[in-house]
Amino acid sequence: MSESLESLHQSFNRTLRVEGLSARTITIYGQAVRFFGQWIQDQHRREATADDLTRDNVLAWLDSMRARNLTDGTVLTRWRGIRRLSLWLVAEEIIDDDPLKGISVKKPEAPPVPVLTDDELKALIAACKGKEFRDRRDEVIIRLLLDCGIRASELTGIMLDDLDLDAESVVVTGKGSRIRVAYFGSKTALAIDRYLRSRTAQRHAKLPNLLLGERGGLTADGVRERLTIRATAAGLDRVNPHRFRHTNAHDFLLAGGQERDLKRLMGWRSDAMLERYGASAADHRAREATKRLNRGDRI
Structure with missing residues (x-):
């Protein structure tokens, strides 16, 4: 049976730290992994594993966030976390191929940030x-x-x-x-x-x-x-x-x-x-x- 996403989480975080990502980025990526894992658990009544990281599952997860009226920025942020996880799983040879290759998520227009007078x-x-x-x-x-x-x-x-x-x-x-x-x-x-x-x-x-x-x-x-x-x-x-x-x-x-x-x-x-x-x-x-x-x- 494939390893659970929860058991892989710490190894994933360790790699991100070695790559020099900021603590905040690592936290955000980790949240995306947990949110996806929770969604899988809600859908299938079992713990999420690496095998659940399929194209269909991720697309359905993204759609579920849009259905809950989450902002484009939130959807994009969570997508980036799960996308990074997929690339890591391939690099570690935990999965053979990148199931998310070719998926494109809309990047929202950045809202204007007012300068301080x-x-x-x-x-x-x-x-x-x-x-x-x-x-x-x-x-x-x-x-x-x-x-x-x-x-x-x-x-x-x-x-x-x-x-x-x-x-x-x-x-x-x-x-x-x-x-x-x-x-x-x-x-x-x-x-x-x-x-x-x-x-x-x-x-x-x-x-x-x-x-x-x-x-x-x-x-x-x-x-x-x-x-x-x-x-x-x-x-x-x-x-x-x-x-x-x-x-x-x-x-x-x-x-x-x-x-x-x-x-x-x-x-x-x-x-x-x-x-x-x-x-x-x-x-x-x-x-x-x-x-x-x-x-x-x-x-």
């Missing part, structure tokens, strides 16, 4: 005013996200040794364990300096992590929680790490920065990300160019 950013910084440890740490979170355009996982992965306050730079480890240097401004350097002095009195101060939480190094979920708290205090909503990333890309391109330089700073491999993140700046430039032209006003 100067007034909103000032309100967020103002919400962190104070001399308490949390105040100074949260200001550092906001300023690093804005100045560097880094992901939440990259932010929480920063160690003390990664910082160079004099050079106003930080070494960041991105997806696939790829390392790059990000740069920040003088105000951010000053905020970090103040935070580091406050940090010495914390019970986890001996840890190498730059950002500390209640139980040790701050996590990406902890960053999102702190942003939500500060945004609420500032009277804002829908503030998350990716809004800062989009804002950073938007500002960089509007300031005349080159797309290839932005790609390097953001740690992207695909040009598709340039188009997605640069859309708001492109719209702004098009709008301003139209205003300057004003052909209708000349007639």
Whole structure:
């Protein structure tokens, strides 16, 4: 009898870690495997095995998600997880052929992500005013996200040794364990300096992590929680790490920065990300160019 998907799960995860996938990606792929396994169990009243990973089963599973009105983005995310599992099963010679070859799942149009205005950013910084440890740490979170355009996982992965306050730079480890240097401004350097002095009195101060939480190094979920708290205090909503990333890309391109330089700073491999993140700046430039032209006003 074929091995159960549950018993294969840990081996699959181990391979993904060796390949350098982020913890979040591994979690998302694992969720897809569990959701598919649960669907098989609901359909057949037995534990799902590798033999259940057939073209017909996966197509029916995808249709069942659409019937439940799950978004195209959710369907695509779960498809990617189960697709990656199929390729792994073939590579490990657990199955002979890839049963999912040729299946195409619609990629949804990425919704526009609003950039943060100067007034909103000032309100967020103002919400962190104070001399308490949390105040100074949260200001550092906001300023690093804005100045560097880094992901939440990259932010929480920063160690003390990664910082160079004099050079106003930080070494960041991105997806696939790829390392790059990000740069920040003088105000951010000053905020970090103040935070580091406050940090010495914390019970986890001996840890190498730059950002500390209640139980040790701050996590990406902890960053999102702190942003939500500060945004609420500032009277804002829908503030998350990716809004800062989009804002950073938007500002960089509007300031005349080159797309290839932005790609390097953001740690992207695909040009598709340039188009997605640069859309708001492109719209702004098009709008301003139209205003300057004003052909209708000349007639």
